[in-house]
Amino acid sequence: MSISCATGKRTVSDPEVGLPSATGIWDSAHWAEREVFDQYGIRFNGHPDLRRILNHWQFQGHPLRKDYPIRNGQVCLETDSMEKEIRARLHVKGYDDDTISDINTEIMFLNLGPSHPATHGAIRILTALDGETILANVNEIGYLHRGFEKTAETLTYNQVIPLTDRLNYCSALMNNIAYVKAIEKWLGIEVTDRTQFMRVILSEFFRVQDHLVCIAANLVDMGGLTNYWYLYNEKEASYDFISRLTGARLTSTFTRIGGMYRDFHEGWEAELETQIQAIERGVSDSLKLILKNRIVHDRTQGVCILPKDVALAYGYTGPCLRASGVPFDLRKDAPYYHYDLFDFEVPIGSVGDIYDRIMIRFEEIFQSISIIRQAMKMIPDGPIFVDNPLVVLPPKDKVYNNIEGLANHFKLIFEGVHVPAGEWYDSFEAANGELGFYCVSDGSGRPYKIKVRPPCFYIMGGFHEMVEGAMVADAVINLGSLNIIGGELDR
Amino acid sequence: MALGLEAQLGDSVFTTRLDEAINWGRQYSLWPMVFGTACCAIEFMSTAASQHDISRYGAEVVRFSPRQADLILVCGTISYKQAPILKRIYEQMPEPKWVISMGACASSGGMYENYCTVQGIDTIIPVDVYISGCPPRPEAVLDALMKIQEQIKGETLLKDRHKDFRGILD
């Protein structure tokens, strides 16, 4: 058994003996190692709190091992109390039993979630409170663990695409693109120019959608329901364009290895232009409501600050990292799909508070719209699929009229696209940050292993650093400003 | 033409059966508790937003407290880890209560036939209406709501509908 990461690889001879923990070096290792322990049963010596993270505490065995039967579900009868963890965290924060009796009040333990309007999904935020101030916080995730990685091993590479829709379901098409980009990289396929531009236009359009939902929901948490109507109406209107293009509103499954499901329909430019104008209008209306709004300022400025170094230590990427002042964006730093041709800015925050996280998303909406407009001017005509019968299904008239076409079709459908043996990593700037796929292929048409590197997982891993010392009400809007999406958090 | 007592009282008084009067009230003022866990919850957001406007059916008072709700909409995948929470929330809702299972995942596990996903919430709590789709369109959610209203119309106060239900967590 071996574990790997993008830069180094260690072989584990005995999972029980395990490996030394990296928690002393990177804070992000806290959750990452718990995940490896949970899924594979590999120990990490020196990890302060090595326990399950995605599966429930009553679960037996390690599902990502090849000998674990995929359908072997295990019932959870009761939720973990987590009392031990929150008490341990209180001690880490310096609240031992003496201080607790000193502050002359009893510490109250309060759960936000797993079913709570503030959590926008299912996350459990357990806080220890002195009055309304959060002294310590521990979080529990995994409530939406749906077994993406194990399920993917049973499917052909193209069949995995619908599963990727459901990672970050607010921007499903972006995940489709990120996934096929990773597979194409190892296959050594350069997709056609038209497809590259299509992917840019659609990525940016879905980045806008994702930010719209995030900001709308975040402002609702703050009590600004009007913004929800302004922002969500535009998202709803965009579904007309999206469903005409992909056939679905939310779960689009629009890419294929080597191309796209289909080309843009006739008249798409005018439709898209109307759509983005409407979005600009909605966003400007909403900005008018909040830019000079005292309540918004008081509740967000200087609240739940995340310093640069902490953000980096926890493996933050995307808007949340940039809000803390780190100018890292894969579209600029490791450009793909001609991103180097476009003229756009990467907005950076100066404080790293909730305000910065919200405002960066607003600005990114305008930048994405500008990229869409540039790409619409530049997109060339031409085929959307690469010319490679080992990867792309033959056209239907060949399948029906010609035995070679028929055989080719069958082979690709039943066996899948054969991907050369090896392991590789590829990443993509998704709406929430770096969405990466670490894949291992044994040369067959189905992945041997796929590990998703979701942006949210690491972002949530640093949540306690922002809210300890803040008020309960701040924790609620802070969570909204991070845009934690259960589908990619828990996979 | 009114007969008997009604004829005597004219237009000022209206007689009906208790069941009917109460059911009429219940039908048009459902308070939903949205148990949104995954992608389907995003389509519920659309159902609640302006274009589809769930308030046309009197069900816009979305409550996240089960104690104030009489309709639970389970929108999204339920994992085994989530199951005890769903059951607890359901039990906290006062009678009478109704359950809508939205989408393939909640209804049957959907595309996740694996070690972590409950294969249909009806193994945990009783379900009144199922909605197909992955995710269902907002229109389908409204349709399910109307089916619940239709069902409420024919119910009687005297029957405890879920007394005999036993799920995998019971």
Ligand code: SF4
């Ligand atoms: S039914 Fe489909 S859309 Fe709904 S929660 Fe399941 S995967 Fe998501």
